[in-house]
Amino acid sequence: MLSSLGVAALLGITGTFAAVLWSYALRLGAYPGSVLVLVGTLRHRRWLIHLGTAITFLVEGYLLFTFAAIVIRVVRGYLLSRPGAPAWPLWLVGWYLAAAPLLFSGRDPPGASARDAADIAVSAALPLVLVGYWVFVVWPVVLEAGWGWLPVVRL
Numbered sequence: 119m120l121s122s123l124g125v126a127a128l129l130g131i132t133g134t135f136a137a138v139l140w141s142y143a144l145r146l147g148a149y150p151g152s153v154l155v156l157v158g159t160l161r162h163r164r165w166l167i168h169l170g171t172a173i174t175f176l177v178e179g180y181l182l183f184t185f186a187a188i189v190i191r192v193v194r195g196y197l198l199s200r201p202g203a204p205a206w207p208l209w210l211v212g213w214y215l216a217a218a219p220l221l222f223s224g225r226d227p228p229g230a231s232a233r234d235a236a237d238i239a240v241s242a243a244l245p246l247v248l249v250g251y252w253v254f255v256v257w258p259v260v261l262e263a264g265w266g267w268l269p270v271v272r273l
Contacts, residue, residue, distance in 0.1 A: 126207035127211075129212070130214065133211070137219045137221075143219075148174045151175075152170065155170035155171060182219060183254075186216035186251045186254060187254060190254050191270050192212075193205075193208045195271040195272040198270070199273060213252070217247055220240060
């Protein structure tokens with residue numbers, strides 16, 4: 119049986135692969151907003167650029183928090199089945215994993231305005247997900263409010 123540190127390492131490795139795959143979901147979620155930004159840039163409509171940036175931010179934020187909620191469900195499931203295991207290594211790895219999809223979601227939207235919108239959305243979303251992860255961990259009721267549909271994963 120693995121120690122808590124061993125499970126944290128295993129979770130970090132497998133979770134990183136999952137985060138890379140989830141980054142493709144982030145890229146797909148950003149396309150509607152990027153299209154609006156591109157159209158706004160071509161037609162010189164600032165309101166379309168702002169709308170596209172807001173849509174990109176909201177969709178990416180929800181997808182990022184969904185991934186963070188999945189990580190929290192996995193960690194909680196492991197800790198429920200092993201109540202004596204030290205939790206801190208798992209929560210720290212989970213914190214890294216919560217931000218990992220955003221860190222791995224390389225951006226290459228066409229046009230300077232579209233890149234700027236994506237950069238703004240990423241710059242705003244990263245601190246939110248880093249803080250939001252701990253909000254979900256400390257106050258599970260917040261996680262349940264928006265992501266109660268996710269099952270607890272018992273390992």
